[in-house]
Amino acid sequence: MSAPPAGRSYALAPRVRWVQDADRIIVADAAGSRGIELRGVEAAVWSWLSLAYPYAWLVEHLALLTGTPAAEAAAHLRGVLDGWLAHGLLVPEAEGEAPAAAAPAAAAGDG
Amino acid sequence: MTHPPEIFAVPIDRAVLLYAPLHGLAALMNRRAAGQLREALAAGGGGAATATDTFTPAAPVAATEVAALVAALRAAGDDPPQGRTGPLGQPYFLGLLPTRGCNMACRYCDFAAPKTTSPVMSPEVARVAIDGYLRILDAVGARAAEVQFFGGEPFHAPHVVHFAVTYARLAAGERGLPCRFEVTTNGLIGEAECRWIADNFDAVVLSLDGPPDIQDRHRPALGGRGTSAAVMRSAAILSEGSCELVLRACVSRDTAPRLPEIAQWFGTAFRPGTVCFEALQPTPLSDAAGLAPPDPYEFAAGFDAARRILAGLGIEAVLSTADTERRQVTFCPVGRDALIVSPEGDVDACYLLEESWRGAGLDMRLGRVDVARGALALDPAAVARVRGLNLANKPRCRDCFCRHHCAGGCHVNHGCDGAPGSYDDLCLLTRVASAARLLRELGQDDAADAWLADRAALERTAVQCDDRLLGGGGPA
Numbered sequence: 001m002s003a004p005p006a007g008r009s010y011a012l013a014p015r016v017r018w019v020q021d022a023d024r025i026i027v028a029d030a031a032g033s034r035g036i037e038l039r040g041v042e043a044a045v046w047s048w049l050s051l052a053y054p055y056a057w058l059v060e061h062l063a064l065l066t067g068t069p070a071a072e073a074a075a076h077l078r079g080v081l082d083g084w085l086a087h088g089l090l091v092p093e094a095e096g097e098a099p100a101a102a103a104p105a106a107a108a109g110d111g
Numbered sequence: 112m113t114h115p116p117e118i119f120a121v122p123i124d125r126a127v128l129l130y131a132p133l134h135g136l137a138a139l140m141n142r143r144a145a146g147q148l149r150e151a152l153a154a155g156g157g158g159a160a161t162a163t164d165t166f167t168p169a170a171p172v173a174a175t176e177v178a179a180l181v182a183a184l185r186a187a188g189d190d191p192p193q194g195r196t197g198p199l200g201q202p203y204f205l206g207l208l209p210t211r212g213c214n215m216a217c218r219y220c221d222f223a224a225p226k227t228t229s230p231v232m233s234p235e236v237a238r239v240a241i242d243g244y245l246r247i248l249d250a251v252g253a254r255a256a257e258v259q260f261f262g263g264e265p266f267h268a269p270h271v272v273h274f275a276v277t278y279a280r281l282a283a284g285e286r287g288l289p290c291r292f293e294v295t296t297n298g299l300i301g302e303a304e305c306r307w308i309a310d311n312f313d314a315v316v317l318s319l320d321g322p323p324d325i326q327d328r329h330r331p332a333l334g335g336r337g338t339s340a341a342v343m344r345s346a347a348i349l350s351e352g353s354c355e356l357v358l359r360a361c362v363s364r365d366t367a368p369r370l371p372e373i374a375q376w377f378g379t380a381f382r383p384g385t386v387c388f389e390a391l392q393p394t395p396l397s398d399a400a401g402l403a404p405p406d407p408y409e410f411a412a413g414f415d416a417a418r419r420i421l422a423g424l425g426i427e428a429v430l431s432t433a434d435t436e437r438r439q440v441t442f443c444p445v446g447r448d449a450l451i452v453s454p455e456g457d458v459d460a461c462y463l464l465e466e467s468w469r470g471a472g473l474d475m476r477l478g479r480v481d482v483a484r485g486a487l488a489l490d491p492a493a494v495a496r497v498r499g500l501n502l503a504n505k506p507r508c509r510d511c512f513c514r515h516h517c518a519g520g521c522h523v524n525h526g527c528d529g530a531p532g533s534y535d536d537l538c539l540l541t542r543v544a545s546a547a548r549l550l551r552e553l554g555q556d557d558a559a560d561a562w563l564a565d566r567a568a569l570e571r572t573a574v575q576c577d578d579r580l581l582g583g584g585g586p587a
Binding site for chain 1: 234235238269271273274278280281284289304307310313325353492
C-alpha cells in the first residue's frame, strides 16, 4: 500500500499501544505479539500522529525538523508511513474526515 | 568596607531565634543567652570561648551550649552566594514562550496581553533558538539541556510546543545531551494532549487554586464558565504519568483560612511531588473581582499548617520566598543567564511582559533570535547588566534574616529600593513563614505553635527592621 496523497490523515490503529520512554517510543499491538522501537525522526512522527496532525502538517514540520526540502521530507515521511501501514500500526483517515484521535488543545479544553 | 557578619536574631515570643545561614546554624534560646552571645561575638577574638567569656544564660540553654555557639560563629562561614560573572556560561535554561494568549480569564491575572490575538512563535524561531542554545552548551561542555515553556498558556499554541519538544529532544540527542522539559500550564487542555504532556515532560507546574469552588471562582475560562472539572482531570492524568506534578496555588484573603483544607485535598486527590503556594498579588482585575491578597500572618500560619499536612503525605510544600534551603542572590531565573524567547523572537532574561519590566525601570532584553542567520544574537553587555539585578542592589533586604534565600523576590513585581527594614506584606509573610520553618526544623514545635497562634508575637517578629545580631538591631 503506498502512502495516500497529501491532504489525507492517518490515525494510530485502535489496537496499538505505545509508551514514551526517555528518547524512544515503544509500540506494540494490543496482543503484545509485535513490538517496535522508534527513535529520532520516527519517534517524532509517531508522537505527532498521536496528536492527530494531518499529513500536510507532518510534511511541513518534518522538513523543518530535519532541515531538508519539503519534497525530501515528504518522501521520507511516505516511507515511514508505508512501513507502519504495512505493519498495521496505522489506518488511513478518509479524505475530509476529521482525525480520529483527540484534536490539538486549541479545539479541546472543554470545562 | 567591613560587612557585619551574617548572623541574625529574631524574636519568637519571649525567646530568640538565632540564624546564621552561612554557618548552617540555627538555634532557639532565651534572651539572656542571646545577649551574652552578642556580647561575646562583639568582643571579637577567634576560636573557642575564652576565659573572659562568662555565660550565665539560665535554663534551658546551658553555658556550654552558648560557648559552643560562640565558637561556631567565630569561625568563618561559607562565602555568601555570588552572582554570575565573566562570559556567558551555561544558561540556566532555555525558555520558550509559544504565545502570550490564553484560554482562561483568571480573576487576578496581571498579564495585559490579548487572550486570543496574541502573536504565536513560529516553528522556525523555536528551532533557531534551540540550535543556538545547544551550540552554547557545546561550547561550555555542558552535560545536559533544559527547555522550559511559559505563556500566557503555552498550550494555547500547542503545535509550537509539540514541534519544539520533538526538535529539542532530537537535536540534543544528536549531541549526546539528555534534555529535560518543564512547562507551566493552566491545565485547561484536552485529555489526549494531557497524556502527551505526561509522557513528554519531566515536570509540569499546574495552576490549581483549590477545590472546585475556589478554582471556579479564581480561574474561570474565557466566557466565565468553570474550569475545575477539566483541570482536575488534567491533574489526575499528570498524577499517573511519568512526569513530576507540581501544583501551584494562588491564595487570596478568602482562601488563606482554608490552606489546611486545600493542602489535604491536593495531597489526597492527586499525587503531586510538590505544592507551591503563592500569595495573590493585587491587580486591577483582582480588585474588580473582589479578590484581595491574604493577610500575611494568616497566610504564613496557614502555610505552616499546610506544609505539615503535606509532609505527612510525603509531599513538599513550597513558598518560593521562604525556602530556607536556598542560598541565592536572585530569586528567579533573572541573573542566572536564562534565555527566554518571546513569541516575536526576542531573547529576554524574564518571562514577564516587556511593558511590565520596562514599567519597573528594568531592561531585561538580552538579544534576539536571528532566523535569517540561524543564530542567537546576544549582547554581552546586556547579560552583564541583568546579572547586576541581585541582592547586592536591594537595600530593603540589607538586614533581613531571609536575604540569602528570598533574595528580595521578583525583581519586577517586588521593588526593594526602600529603606532597610521597610517590609511590605510579601516581606512579612516571608519572614514569618521562614521563621516557622526554622523552628520546625529545630524540633521546636511547641514554641512554633504558640508563636503562630499569637498575632502580636508574629508582628513583633515580622516588623523588626534590623535582624543582625551585631548590627545594632535584634532583640533587647
